[in-house]
Amino acid sequence: MNPVLEIQYPDGRKETLQMTRARMIVGRGNDVDIQIKDSRISRHHAAIEHDDGRVYVIDLGGSNGTWVGKSKLLANVREPFPEDATVHIGPAQVRRVPASARQIGDLESNVYQPIEPQRSGGRGGYDGGQQGGYAGSGGQQGGYAGGQQGGSGGQQGAGRAGTRSSGSTAYVELSQSQIQVGPGERTSTQMVISNQGKVVEHYKVVVNGVPASWVTLPPRGLELLPRQEGSLNLDFHPPRSSRTSAGSHPITILVMNQAGQVVAETSTNIEVRAFDQLSLDLRPDPFQSRMGGSMTLTVENMGNARTDYRVDALEASDSLEIYVDPPNGTLAPQQKRQNIIHLRPRRRIWVGQPRRLPINVSVSSNLASAEAMPTYTQLATIPRWLPIVMALACCVILPFLIIGGYPILWPPMEARFFPTETPIPTATPEHTPTSTPNFDATATASRNAWCEQDDDQDRLLNCRELEIGTDPFLKDTDDDGLSDFAEESQIGTSPIDRDSDGDELLDGFESEHFCLSPVNKDTDNDGIPDNIDEDPCGGVTPTTTPRSGFGIGGHARNGIDDDAVSAMQSARMQWVKVQVRYSIGADGVSAGADLNAWKQEGFKLLVSVVGHREEVYRSGYFGEYARFAADVVTTADADAIEIWNEPNIDVEWPTGQINPGDYTRLVNVTASAVRSARPGTLIISAGLAPNGVPVGDGVWPDNMYLQGMVAAGIKLDVDCIGVHHNQGATPPNETSGHPTGNSHYSFYWRGLVDTYWDIVNPPDTAPAQEVPLCFTEVGYLTDDGFDDSIEQRAPNFSWAANNSLFEQGEWLEDTVLRSCRERKTLLVIVWNVNFTGDLGQDPQAGYAIIRPDDSCPSCERLANAIITLVSEGCMNVDL
Numbered sequence: 032m033n034p035v036l037e038i039q040y041p042d043g044r045k046e047t048l049q050m051t052r053a054r055m056i057v058g059r060g061n062d063v064d065i066q067i068k069d070s071r072i073s074r075h076h077a078a079i080e081h082d083d084g085r086v087y088v089i090d091l092g093g094s095n096g097t098w099v100g101k102s103k104l105l106a107n108v109r110e111p112f113p114e115d116a117t118v119h120i121g122p123a124q125v126r127r128v129p130a131s132a133r134q135i136g137d138l139e140s141n142v143y144q145p146i147e148p149q150r151s152g153g154r155g156g157y158d159g160g161q162q163g164g165y166a167g168s169g170g171q172q173g174g175y176a177g178g179q180q181g182g183s184g185g186q187q188g189a190g191r192a193g194t195r196s197s198g199s200t201a202y203v204e205l206s207q208s209q210i211q212v213g214p215g216e217r218t219s220t221q222m223v224i225s226n227q228g229k230v231v232e233h234y235k236v237v238v239n240g241v242p243a244s245w246v247t248l249p250p251r252g253l254e255l256l257p258r259q260e261g262s263l264n265l266d267f268h269p270p271r272s273s274r275t276s277a278g279s280h281p282i283t284i285l286v287m288n289q290a291g292q293v294v295a296e297t298s299t300n301i302e303v304r305a306f307d308q309l310s311l312d313l314r315p316d317p318f319q320s321r322m323g324g325s326m327t328l329t330v331e332n333m334g335n336a337r338t339d340y341r342v343d344a345l346e347a348s349d350s351l352e353i354y355v356d357p358p359n360g361t362l363a364p365q366q367k368r369q370n371i372i373h374l375r376p377r378r379r380i381w382v383g384q385p386r387r388l389p390i391n392v393s394v395s396s397n398l399a400s401a402e403a404m405p406t407y408t409q410l411a412t413i414p415r416w417l418p419i420v421m422a423l424a425c426c427v428i429l430p431f432l433i434i435g436g437y438p439i440l441w442p443p444m445e446a447r448f449f450p451t452e453t454p455i456p457t458a459t460p461e462h463t464p465t466s467t468p469n470f471d472a473t474a475t476a477s478r479n480a481w482c483e484q485d486d487d488q489d490r491l492l493n494c495r496e497l498e499i500g501t502d503p504f505l506k507d508t509d510d511d512g513l514s515d516f517a518e519e520s521q522i523g524t525s526p527i528d529r530d531s532d533g534d535e536l537l538d539g540f541e542s543e544h545f546c547l548s549p550v551n552k553d554t555d556n557d558g559i560p561d562n563i564d565e566d567p568c569g570g571v572t573p574t575t576t577p578r579s580g581f582g583i584g585g586h587a588r589n590g591i592d593d594d595a596v597s598a599m600q601s602a603r604m605q606w607v608k609v610q611v612r613y614s615i616g617a618d619g620v621s622a623g624a625d626l627n628a629w630k631q632e633g634f635k636l637l638v639s640v641v642g643h644r645e646e647v648y649r650s651g652y653f654g655e656y657a658r659f660a661a662d663v664v665t666t667a668d669a670d671a672i673e674i675w676n677e678p679n680i681d682v683e684w685p686t687g688q689i690n691p692g693d694y695t696r697l698v699n700v701t702a703s704a705v706r707s708a709r710p711g712t713l714i715i716s717a718g719l720a721p722n723g724v725p726v727g728d729g730v731w732p733d734n735m736y737l738q739g740m741v742a743a744g745i746k747l748d749v750d751c752i753g754v755h756h757n758q759g760a761t762p763p764n765e766t767s768g769h770p771t772g773n774s775h776y777s778f779y780w781r782g783l784v785d786t787y788w789d790i791v792n793p794p795d796t797a798p799a800q801e802v803p804l805c806f807t808e809v810g811y812l813t814d815d816g817f818d819d820s821i822e823q824r825a826p827n828f829s830w831a832a833n834n835s836l837f838e839q840g841e842w843l844e845d846t847v848l849r850s851c852r853e854r855k856t857l858l859v860i861v862w863n864v865n866f867t868g869d870l871g872q873d874p875q876a877g878y879a880i881i882r883p884d885d886s887c888p889s890c891e892r893l894a895n896a897i898i899t900l901v902s903e904g905c906m907n908v909d910l
Contacts (some may be wrong), residue, residue, distance in 0.1 A: 034081050035128040041069050041121075043826060047128060054080045057120055058093075071095050072121040079112065079125070086112040086127060095121050101728055102233040102289050105254070110231055113290055200227045201234065201295040203286050213304040214335055215271030223262045224286055224295070226255035233289040236263060237726075240282035241301060242742050244692020245269045251687065251728075269303055270692075273364040274744065277305035277336035291725055305336035307399035313372075313392060319385070319408035323351070323375035326405060330370065330394055332362035338396045342370050345391045350377055351407065353390070380411045489799075490516040490750070492710055501526045506799065512539020514799035523907065524549045535562040543798055550904075581851050581906050582606045583897060584637065585864035585880070586808065591628045595865040598881050599634070602890035603897045605908055608807065608860045610639040610676070611663055615646055615655060619662025626667040637715070637860065638663055639673040639807065640701075644685050653697050657704035664709050671713035671858075672705055673753055673807050674698050677720040679736040681729035689731050691739030695748070702748045715858075716745055718753035718807045721777035733777065737790050751805035751857050752791050756780050757878065759811050760830050763846045770830040780809075780846055788855050803857040809846055810862030810878040811839040817870050817883060824870040828877075836882065840892035843880075847896040851905040861893070 033050045040046070048065075055064035060074035067076075076093035079086065088111075090097035090104040097104045098119040104110050112118060118125040206221040226232050235252040247266040255261050265284070269275045279300045286295040310331040318326055332338055341359040352375040360368050372392065380386060385408050392403045482494035486503050493503040501508040501515045508515055511529040518526040524538045525531045531538050534552030541549035546568040547561055548554045554567050561567040584606025587595045599607065607629045611622050629636050640660045646652055664672050678684045678694045694717070702714045719733040726732065731739075737752075745752075761768050763780035776782025784804065792801045812828060814821045815836035822829045843861060850856035866875040867883070880889040900906040 032130070034086050036065075036079070037126045037128050038065060038067070039124040039126075040067060041071075041123055050079070050081055053082065054078055056091075057125070058091075067120065067123045069121055069123070072123065077118075077120050079118075080109070086114075088112045088118050093120070100289055102252070102254070105231060105256075108231050108256075116290075201225060201232065201286055201288075202227055203284070203295040203297050205284070205297055205299055207299070209300050209302055210267055211302045211304065212267050212269060214269050214275045214306055217266055217268040219264050219266050221262050221264055222284065222297075223260060224253055224255065225260045226257055229257050231256055232294075234286050234294075235289075236265070237285040237287060238265070238282055239285065241269070241280050242692060243690060243739050244695070244743050245275075245301075267301060269301075271306070272744075273308075273333050273335055275303060275335050276364065277303050279303075303335070305398070306334050307336070307338050307396045308333040309338075309340065309394050309396060309399055309401040311392070311394060311401050311403045313403045313405050316403075316405040317408060318374075318405065319410055321410045321412055322379070323373070326372045326374065328355075328370045328372055328392065328394075328403070329367055330360070330362065331367045332364055334399070335364050337361065337363050338398075340394050340396045342372075343393050343395070344372050345393075346388050346407075347391075348388065350386075350388055350409075351375065351390070352377060374407055376409050380409055382411050382413045385410050487515075489514045491519065499526060509538075511537045512798070513542060517799050522549065534560045539798070580857055581900075582635065582858050582908075583847055583861075583893065584608055584635070584858070585861040586610070586866075587629075587864045588866060589625065591632070592865055594881060594885065596632050598887045598890050599864060601887065602880075602893040603908075603910065604861075604893070605635055606637055606670075606858065606860065607634040607864075608637040608639060608673075610641060613640055613642045613656055613659045615649070615652070617659060619659040620666045622659075623663040623666025623669070626663070626669070630668050635670040636667060637671040637673060637713075637807070637858075638667060638669045639676060641676045641683065644681070644683055647685055647693075648688065653700045656697065657701040660701050661704040661708035664705050664712055669709075669712065671715055672701075673715045673717060673805075674701050674749075675717040677755065678717050679731040679733055680720045680722075682720075687728040689729075689736075691731070691736045692743045695740050695743035695745050698745060699748045713751060713858075714749045715751045715805045715807060716740065716749045716753045718755035721755060721758065721783060723773075723775040723777055734786055734790060737787060741791060746791065746800075746802050749802065751803055752787060753807045754783055754787055754804050755808040755862075756783055756806060757808055757810045757812070757862055758830070759842060760834055763842055763849060770833065780849075784853070784855060804855055805858040805860075806846075806850065806856060807858070807860050808862040809843070809859055811842050812874060812877045813839050814870060814874075814877055815882070817877070819870050821870065821874060821877065825872050825874040825877075827872070828874055831877070836888055839880070840889035843889050844892040844896045847893060848899065851900045852903075861889075 035047060035049050038046045038048070052064070056075055056078050057063060057065040057067065057072075058074045058076040059066065059068050059070075059072045063075065065079075072095070073091070073093040075091050077091055077097045078089045080089065081087070087109045088097065088099065088104070089109050090106050092106045099110060099112070099116050112127065114127045114129055116127075202225040204223045206223075210218060210220055212218040222236070224234055226234075231254065233252050233254050236248055238246045238248070245267060247268065249263045249265075253261045253263055279302050281298065281300050283296055283298050285293050288294050310333050312329040312331070314327055314329075316326070318324065328342065330340060330342070339359065339361050342355045343358075344353045344355055346353065354373040356371045356373065358370075360370065362368055372390075374390075388407045388409060390405050390407055392405065394401050482492065484493050485491065486493055487496075487506045489506040491501070491503075496503040496508075496515065499515075499519060501519075506514045509525075509527050509529045511518075511524075513522065513524065513526075515526040518524045518531075518538065522538075522542055524542070529537055532541075532548070532550050532552040534541075536547070536549075538549040541547040541561070546554060552560050552562075553564070554561050555564070557564065559567075582605045583602075584604050585595075585599050585602070586608040587599070589609050589611070609626055609629065611626075613619075623638075626636060626638065638660075640656075640663060642652075642656050660672060660674070663669065674697065675694065676683055679689060679691075681687075681689065684694070698714075698716060705712050705714065719736055720730075721733050722730060723732060724730055726735065758769075758778050759780060760770050761779060766776075766779050766781050767774045769778040771778065776786045787804055791804075811834060812821070812831040813834040813836050814832070821832050847859055850859050861880060863875060863879050865881050866879050867881055868876045870877055876883075880887050880893075882888070897906065897908070898910060901908060901910055
């Protein structure tokens with residue numbers, strides 16, 4: 032049977048036709064077989080041929096080129112046309128209709144359905160985006176390679192997956208047998224690839240075994256004619272971090288063709304050199320006493336290898352006896368250890384001025400050293416005020432002693448023997464009080480600086496801990512298994528009471544239990560306290576632990592709109608999200624000033640700051656973006672910031688440079704700037720574009736990208752992980768039944784929650800270390816109320832053709848209820864409130880809860896959800 036082609040014209044029309052000749056010409060001329068009238072297409076642009084069941088495409092020198100997928104064809108060279116590929120001819124697209132999808136005799140009515148990614152071999156390898164590993168090794172999280180051809184190896188999968196092409200082979204060789212590099216340094220190695228096949232091949236490279244942030248791949252692949260040889264450079268640059276372990280790291284370099292098949296591979300080792308870096312924290316400093324005492328030195332290994340260190344302490348005048356316990360130690364990377372420095376003055380100061388004695392504390396290892404210069408102040412044994420008090424006491428007490436003892440020591444003699452004169456009393460000495468010492472402002476300034484720190488790294492500032500009565504040096508003040516931050520900001524229990532509800536069960540135990548509430552001593556309300564109730568979860572439905580931070584909001588246009596405010600208030604929303612674009616030279620203060628009006632209406636403000644992809648890698652860009660974001664947040668008095676938007680696709684990040692490690696570095700710089708400018712701001716990572724396509728120059732699967740973010744340390748920088756869900760066409764809890772016929776998790780709210788949560792918070796994560804999810808976009812598309820249908824105006828969104836306005840409200844309500852009750856989500860932002868207008872190719876108006884007739888049926892459903900959650904105790908908001 033002759034091949035069948037599907038042509039999508041520039042105006043969106045589609046036509047299916049069967050190849051009636053072995054060679055068919057495509058162009059805009061009148062003498063071609065397939066005519067596409069568009070000025071961007073040449074008269075004779077390309078040719079499509081078939082021979083013995085195989086299909087080929089040839090570029091005939093068209094001015095805008097011919098592309099197979101993302102690979103541009105060489106002129107007048109015959110190239111294979113794979114069955115699952117898309118050929119781009121100017122603005123038009125040509126696809127092959129699979130034999131399984133053809134209807135003989137009715138080709139015009141045939142509808143082409145995309146083939147779902149194939150899966151094989153259990154969970155090893157890449158399976159459409161759902162279980163693919165990130166630049167790693169095998170097992171249940173096998174690394175990505177092979178794209179839509181599926182993984183192999185099952186539960187014991189190797190670090191790569193994919194198939195080798197039987198019709199194309201290649202040879203690869205590295206210029207170095209071993210790669211050596213120091214953390215924070217960069218080295219390059221050249222790889223030579225030889226095309227030993229019979230057709231032109233387009234090669235790209237994948238590196239498995241180390242995080243993607245360690246490697247810069249060539250921005251473009253390599254195109255080789257048969258028997259041609261070419262070279263590519265790989266740059267390795269492991270970050271200077273304690274998480275970059277020293278030693279040998281085996282890697283596998285895979286060479287893949289444009290069909291995603293592994294055609295060659297080679298293995299080598301990256302030898303990462305060790306570096307030492309020590310961090311010191313000495314307390315108290317300054318320290319004062321009369322007869323010595325102890326100071327605590329905390330040494331942290333910021334290097335990447337285990338190191339031995341020695342502590343030396345010296346006072347220049349030898350006025351102190353100093354003893355360090357222990358004097359040396361061993362630290363693994365990121366490990367801390369305390370050493371006690373005991374001080375004792377050699378001589379007492381009985382009276383006089385205090386004596387300041389600087390101490391030089393040095394900590395040295397084989398490759399590095401660090402110093403601290405604390406000051407010890409020796410005070411006089413007899414305080415300066417004691418002689419003054421004693422003198423005053425003598426002046427006051429002595430006359431009373433004399434007067435009281437006089438009759439005993441000297442009995443009175445009768446006057447008849449000795450006439451006496453009238454005594455003249457002595458004057459009482461005048462007491463002049465001492466002046467109050469005038470202290471300088473140094474102590475106040477030191478306290479203010481200390482207030483803005485988080486010494487125990489529990490995400491509560493020191494002064495906030497003093498306000499609520501917790502210990503700023505302990506993450507879990509009451510030792511109940513929950514961090515102070517979790518109790519204060521997330522769960523609603525007391526951070527200074529191990530048993531907030533008084534049922535003799537620890538808050539941490541009840542919080543982790545599937546039904547027990549740490550704020551209700553009788554969870555099932557049957558009159559029996561939880562600690563003695565044989566069935567504490569029976570009877571009445573258990574109360575939900577309050578989530579003081581859980582909130583609902585909507586994404587609105589930048590300019591404040593009375594209709595939007597009214598709709599959001601009727602829906603009882605507490606948050607509003609507004610997006611701001613940054614370009615080099617923009618003023619964050621001006622941008623932030625325009626947003627403050629939302630705060631005046633009583634909403635909490637989430638600002639999404641998005642840059643331009645063309646500027647991302649310009650010198651100094653990350654710092655400039657961070658300063659802009661901090662200025663916007665401070666001026667607008669924003670409560671939260673979402674850093675960027677969907678960085679895993681080339682709509683928002685440069686093509687060929689999509690990299691979760693680079694994005695995490697941007698988050699680190701920006702989060703530091705924002706927290707310094709406005710402490711307490713909620714930091715949210717960018718919501719990713721959910722998808723299940725293979726890794727390419729223009730896209731990363733969201734689950735693999737998120738794994739890369741976690742590996743790069745994103746949890747250390749953010750308070751919440753951003754999530755987007757805007758492809759819904761089923762109730763939120765469903766995991767199948769999408770109109771596309773695709774069961775990939777990215778089409779379902781339930782699939783997104785479970786996938787993201789398992790990546791960010793694996794099963795062994797302690798509750799206090801869990802990072803919640805923030806849905807910064809949740810929307811359900813419907814064309815109800817519009818003159819045009821989705822199929823007419825936005826055919827790429829035809830999966831939503833049967834969504835109704837009633838279902839939009841119902842699904843939003845269900846999404847909000849489940850998000851709060853499951854306690855994995857901190858924030859839900861509805862996409863969108865008022866992006867109204869006509870349906871277009873990007874049908875934003877179809878997502879809006881304000882409909883074309885200015886009504887908002889979904890607002891009532893959202894309000895009902897919030898009222899229900901407040902009554903259940905899941906939300907703490909004023910109704």
